[in-house]
Amino acid sequence: MGFLDSLLGRTKPVKADLDDLFALPSAAITMQAGLGFTSSGMGSVCYKPAEGAAFARTQADVQQLLDADQGPKVELTADKFGFTWLLVRHDPADVAGLVTDLHAVNSSLQDAGFGPALLCSLVSFVHPDGRRVALVYLYKRGTFYPFAPLPGADQRRDNALEIQIQGALANDMKVEPELNRWFPVWGAPGL
Amino acid sequence: MFLVMFLLGLLYVVFVGALLAVNIAWQLIVIVVGGFFFIQFFASDRIALFAMHGRIVTEQEAPQLHAIVDRLCAMSNTPKPKVAIADNDMPNAFATGRSQKRAVVCATTGIMRRLDAEELEGVLAHEMSHVAHHDVAVMTIASFLGVLAGIITRFAFYAEMFGGGGGNRRGRNDQNTAMIAFFVMIVSAIVYAVSFLLIRALSRYRELSADRAGALLTGRPSSLASALQKVTGAMGQIPTRDLRSAEAFNAFFFTPALAKGASLSSLFSTHPSLERRLEQLAEISRELGEGR
Numbered sequence: 001m002g003f004l005d006s007l008l009g010r011t012k013p014v015k016a017d018l019d020d021l022f023a024l025p026s027a028a029i030t031m032q033a034g035l036g037f038t039s040s041g042m043g044s045v046c047y048k049p050a051e052g053a054a055f056a057r058t059q060a061d062v063q064q065l066l067d068a069d070q071g072p073k074v075e076l077t078a079d080k081f082g083f084t085w086l087l088v089r090h091d092p093a094d095v096a097g098l099v100t101d102l103h104a105v106n107s108s109l110q111d112a113g114f115g116p117a118l119l120c121s122l123v124s125f126v127h128p129d130g131r132r133v134a135l136v137y138l139y140k141r142g143t144f145y146p147f148a149p150l151p152g153a154d155q156r157r158d159n160a161l162e163i164q165i166q167g168a169l170a171n172d173m174k175v176e177p178e179l180n181r182w183f184p185v186w187g188a189p190g191l
Numbered sequence: 192m193f194l195v196m197f198l199l200g201l202l203y204v205v206f207v208g209a210l211l212a213v214n215i216a217w218q219l220i221v222i223v224v225g226g227f228f229f230i231q232f233f234a235s236d237r238i239a240l241f242a243m244h245g246r247i248v249t250e251q252e253a254p255q256l257h258a259i260v261d262r263l264c265a266m267s268n269t270p271k272p273k274v275a276i277a278d279n280d281m282p283n284a285f286a287t288g289r290s291q292k293r294a295v296v297c298a299t300t301g302i303m304r305r306l307d308a309e310e311l312e313g314v315l316a317h318e319m320s321h322v323a324h325h326d327v328a329v330m331t332i333a334s335f336l337g338v339l340a341g342i343i344t345r346f347a348f349y350a351e352m353f354g355g356g357g358g359n360r361r362g363r364n365d366q367n368t369a370m371i372a373f374f375v376m377i378v379s380a381i382v383y384a385v386s387f388l389l390i391r392a393l394s395r396y397r398e399l400s401a402d403r404a405g406a407l408l409t410g411r412p413s414s415l416a417s418a419l420q421k422v423t424g425a426m427g428q429i430p431t432r433d434l435r436s437a438e439a440f441n442a443f444f445f446t447p448a449l450a451k452g453a454s455l456s457s458l459f460s461t462h463p464s465l466e467r468r469l470e471q472l473a474e475i476s477r478e479l480g481e482g483r
Contacts, residue, residue: 006323006324006325008400009320009324009326009396009397009400009401009404010400010404011320011323011324011404012407013266013267013407013408014266014267014268048266048409048410048411049410050410050411050479051410051411051412051413051414051476051479051480052476052477052479052480052481053480053481054479054480054481055410055479080308081258081259081262081308081312082308082309082312082411082414083262114410116266116407116408117266117410119262119265119266120265138265140265140266140267140268141265141268155254178270180270180271181264181265181271183258183261183262183264183265184258184261
């Protein structure tokens with residue numbers, strides 16, 4: 001998207017960057033070794049369903065593709081902002097397999113021309129003491145950020161833990177440097 | 192509204208002309224005109240917020256509005272603008288700020304009350320497209336150029352008047368001066384009027400651009416279309432009552448039917464007609480349905 005395009009009012013939707021998602025497996029090892037968080041085996045992809053038949057077809061194709069696998073079926077939920085979450089369950093020990101499933105969703109959406117509709121992807125981790133953390137992947141930035149809701153509190157974040165994770169994962173993945181892009185995903189499926 | 196804007200601009204041109212006429216040093220005029228432009232360009236966000244009584248709100252105060260803006264920013268990979276709410280029941284929203292970093296997106300309580308989440312998202316996507324297209328900077332510079340054109344016309348005429356034709360007899364020169372001054376007034380007004388129309392046309396083009404970019408961003412052109420209809424009150428045209436009982440209210444449902452084609456009001460307005468905007472959104476909706 002050039003400066004001229006924006007000046008002429010012809011901005012295009014931004015393409016999604018899918019590849020950096022594969023930093024997750026090595027980050028999962030660091031999360032376990034450094035912070036005691038283990039993968040919950042759940043991940044989800046969040047996208048904005050466009051109106052019309054073309055997108056509905058693509059969505060049905062994606063679901064069929066994932067269901068063809070022997071594993072559990074994907075779950076589809078709509079949130080109150082009009083976004084759709086596709087929840088994928090996988091063996092908690094196999095983070096790489098989970099990421100491959102998520103990538104399958106992304107690439108089929110992108111191949112159908114709906115890459116710009118991808119918002120974020122999320123993989124969650126649990127601590128033995130019950131705390132939960134999500135690593136959220138921003139498709140348009142190719143970066144991750146941690147999202148840690150405070151257990152028992154109403155829509156409050158454990159910022160200290162998030163900063164701690166940011167430091168711990170700096171070598172494993174691109175962590176989003178601009179803190180105001182760490183938007184909360186309250187009640188996201190898989191968290 | 193348009194008349195007021197036009198007269199305000201004209202007043203500006205006449206004011207500068209008057210300054211010129213009373214022989215104030217042109218350097219001073221440049222400073223005053225440049226000052227206006229400078230203020231308009233660099234303080235637009237604060238001026239607009241002040242005029243609309245908008246208030247910057249935190250994430251705790253308006254979680255839903257912030258969440259929508261957050262998601263739009265993540266979808267379009269743009270920096271997050273400041274979010275403001277104006278306590279006003281007029282359904283409206285606007286974006287100001289000369290750059291993406293300084294941008295403010297403001298919604299009135301009226302629009303938040305009337306629209307559902309999807310429609311509000313469509314409206315905010317439209318406003319954020321204005322930010323991404325640098326519309327505040329473009330329109331400020333464009334309208335300044337219009338004023339500048341009017342001023343330059345004046346300069347040119349004065350230069351001719353005082354530069355050429357020395358050695359005339361005094362009495363005749365006075366008469367000429369009055370004639371030329373009148374002529375200058377007319378021409379600069381015409382230049383201003385033409386630039387005013389051009390700026391209006393530019394503004395309508397940029398509104399349509401923002402509609403398109405916003406609709407493509409959310410993938411929901413129909414939500415924006417229904418928001419537009421709600422905001423312009425066109426939703427009232429769809430009858431919800433039995434026709435027999437609604438008869439008495441017919442006077443309220445009536446909207447002046449706009450003639451097709453270029454009418455005078457469509458030439459002067461800053462926004463394209465509702466029909467034109469809905470037409471474009473319907474086209475985008477069709478394209479999305481067919482998968483492009």
